[in-house]
Amino acid sequence: MSEKVFVSAKEVADRAGVSRSAVSRTFTPGASVSAETRRRVLEAAEALGYHVNELARGLMRNESGIVCLIVSDVATPYRSALLRELTLLLQKAGKVAMLINTDRSDGSVDRALRQAIRYRADASIILSGMPDRSIAQLCLRSGQRLVLINRDDEQPGPLRINLDDYEAAGRVVTAFVRAGCRKLAFANSEVGTPSLMARERGFVAAANALGMEVSVERYGWTGYDAGKVLAQRMLTHTQRPDAVFCATDLLACGFMDAARHQFSMSVPDQLCIAGFDDIEQASWSSYNLTTFAQPVSAIAFKTVDWLSRPRAENDDAIHGQSIGLHAELVWRGSIRGG
Amino acid sequence: MSEKVFVSAKEVADRAGVSRSAVSRTFTPGASVSAETRRRVLEAAEALGYHVNELARGLMRNESGIVCLIVSDVATPYRSALLRELTLLLQKAGKVAMLINTDRSDGSVDRALRQAIRYRADASIILSGMPDRSIAQLCLRSGQRLVLINRDDEQPGPLRINLDDYEAAGRVVTAFVRAGCRKLAFANSEVGTPSLMARERGFVAAANALGMEVSVERYGWTGYDAGKVLAQRMLTHTQRPDAVFCATDLLACGFMDAARHQFSMSVPDQLCIAGFDDIEQASWSSYNLTTFAQPVSAIAFKTVDWLSRPRAENDDAIHGQSIGLHAELVWRGSIRGG
DNA sequence: CTTGCAACTGCACACGAGTGCAACAAAAGC
């Protein structure tokens, strides 16, 4: 029955006794309006409950103010933390976030990007999955900006933000050795994300350089349950490891719980554990996990900063920029010493 | 330099050798186009990389397809789980989610709703905070739909979804008594959300009805750290409680960790604990927390279902609908017996 | 062949805003 009846600039103009242009100008920063006209317009707008139609404005300006966040597994601690940081900064920058949930299939990222194009988003930020090359190119050709976070891709065009996963994984070997550990293990998931694999390779390489073998196991998705299963597999071996680097904090929490409650092992006395991400739960006293911190604030800052910068500056680097960030090791109680 | 250059229906029409209307109709379900025309249009659209401009379409149809999610503390387990569920269902319903982060000030919810109006959102879903009455009315007058989740407000117009917090809190008293507990306590935060307060009142009332006193403490925000502080306060009393109902799972996790690691108490032998929300961590074996499950899927389903239903049906109930959902008690190991 | 009907197509207008341009008024300068 009562269809949508938004009040338009025309109505405000009529009530204020000015032209529609005057209304438009009062709401456009930097336009020329006399103080008196402005006052009358604002008064009428307030009385009528007028709000600029961003759809129409976006149509004219060819700039919607929308930024698409393309994410899978939003409910995961690390993802949601990054999401919070990004939305906060985007809002401060005068943008608004459009959230698109993807599953783990590749097609869903493509669908998300199509959605972003349809809404004429100013930019898309991809936190999960990889877009098809042709779609990504289409976005770039349309003048949409693209940011890939922790996706280690070589496509030219988008801004790519990555951590020093490989190098960080090396540092944890040092920490384990210093704690007196000799039988190293790496617990990974099967998803094979570039950053996860980089951690694995970095860990193995650093251990090998010291003449040590690493037993690697991969299972399931990168969550708590997978960590438990990995522990069950790796701790029933005749040769139990005395140090495990888990590709993710969630894996580490699951691993630690299984080690303690199912195998009655004490951490860090009989088993040292390290994780990656520094999710909130890592600091909870039941886990007290030594781990690498994802610099979420820095990631979000770099992203939004790049997006708010005028276009021309970026175009200098035709091949798109690549930003490397450092993952700091947060010392807690799951590795001896320190 | 390279400004945004999206391809428009006009260009597709030229290339396909048809009128622009034909293009429009091809992308409008239920419009009348011959198979041949449709084919040529689709072919041209594919070749040019055409995508409908939802901004313009929304302008015409007066229906943007956008639904605003207004949330604070997105990174919190319960909130992010609800967020995931909502975005997934909205996408399935052909809508798209616009995420607006609020801080805990009231004004920020109002600002968010203004944003929603400016983007002509079809609906706004409020998960945190309370909008000012006048703004809410403005939204409703504009034909925007409003959903309040766990906000227990009496405003007419919006759909209100609430849990049986009060009654649920009573059930936990029964469970504590059955476990042999006699000194009951309630750990709450200071934020005073209607649902949190309902849990407190329900718990106290049910205990009183059985002739038992409840010691109530309130502190800080509703997170893990607050739970720890609450434990430090409540467990240093000369009269230690032997059962605590925490208003939130996060509080419960903090409380439990402090009880175990700082006061060396064993749960559930010396202290029974219950929480509320059933966040993922509640099921982790370090906590194994008995708690009430937020029916996130049901909440999301009811919400999206209401939004996709045609307007007329809802208008029958002038005062807006109110949906009550049941919080199921999930039995785990933090209460003896069961 | 004419007529009727249905399916399709295109014109033209609408949606709500921004903006270049010209008209205009007031103030300043001489």
Place this chain on the structure above:
DNA sequence: GCTTTTGTTGCACTCGTGTGCAGTTGCAAG
């Protein structure tokens, strides 16, 4: 008093799409 300057204002066009209406086409029935 006249000219120049400065600041406002309104007209009219633009953005990309949906849609009512009228016109065209094709086909089958009379």
